[in-house]
Amino acid sequence: MLIRKETAADYDAVYSVVKRAFENAEHSDGNEQDLVNALRKGNAFIPELSLVAESEGKIVGHIMFTKATVEEKIVLALAPLSVLPEYQQKGIGKSLIQEGHKIAKKLGYTHSIVLGSEKYYSKHGYMPAENFGIKAPFDVPSENFMVYIINKYDDEIHGTIRYAQEFGIN
Numbered sequence: 468m469l470i471r472k473e474t475a476a477d478y479d480a481v482y483s484v485v486k487r488a489f490e491n492a493e494h495s496d497g498n499e500q501d502l503v504n505a506l507r508k509g510n511a512f513i514p515e516l517s518l519v520a521e522s523e524g525k526i527v528g529h530i531m532f533t534k535a536t537v538e539e540k541i542v543l544a545l546a547p548l549s550v551l552p553e554y555q556q557k558g559i560g561k562s563l564i565q566e567g568h569k570i571a572k573k574l575g576y577t578h579s580i581v582l583g584s585e586k587y588y589s590k591h592g593y594m595p596a597e598n599f600g601i602k603a604p605f606d607v608p609s610e611n612f613m614v615y616i617i618n619k620y621d622d623e624i625h626g627t628i629r630y631a632q633e634f635g636i637n
């Protein structure tokens with residue numbers, strides 16, 4: 468299994484991977500695949516941080532980190548993360564997260580924020596964001612809004628996250 472940067476040739480396959488991954492997901496609005504398409508066209512997109520998992524030439528997973536802000540500071544938002552149902556439970560999600568963190572570290576980002584299962588993301592170093600002064604722009608149990616510290620940072624970071632406009636939240 469290979470984790471690599473997504474290319475334009477992968478877009479259709481990624482669309483269907485995201486759609487199928489979220490079809491039976493606990494939390495889904497059914498539009499995650501369209502969100503990925505919209506994010507790619509926006510200012511928050513970071514090509515190096517849209518990654519695919521490839522197995523025997525087939526795209527089986529995808530992860531995207533986009534730029535968000537807390538006050539004026541840039542942070543990453545991890546969303547969405549998708550693995551084809553028949554490829555789940557094999558560590559592909561974990562590999563996508565870890566590779567994403569590695570690249571993000573090289574690029575100098577300091578924080579990755581995620582909204583998701585505390586059971587899943589805590590295994591990958593995510594901690595409640597409120598402990599780091601970062602608030603969600605919507606009501607959410609504090610354990611589900613999490614941050615991973617990618618690089619040490621000097622500046623204080625306090626405030627409510629502003630997601631890319633494509634998320635339709637702000």
Ligand SMILES: CC(C)(COP(=O)(O)OP(=O)(O)OC[C@H]1O[C@@H](n2cnc3c(N)ncnc32)[C@H](O)[C@@H]1OP(=O)(O)O)[C@@H](O)C(=O)NCCC(=O)NCCS
Nearest residue numbers: 488492548549550555556557558559560561583584586587
């Ligand atoms: C979440 C997802 C990306 C995980 O991918 P994966 O490749 O199966 O994950 P991994 O193999 O790295 O890890 C599997 C572990 O995570 C756990 N896990 C998977 N999804 C979980 C969830 N929604 N809540 C809690 N734990 C979860 C599994 O039980 C398993 O735990 P174990 O190692 O103790 O057995 C995948 O299940 C998926 O695409 N789900 C649908 C879309 C979705 O919900 N995305 C996340 C939105 S934030």
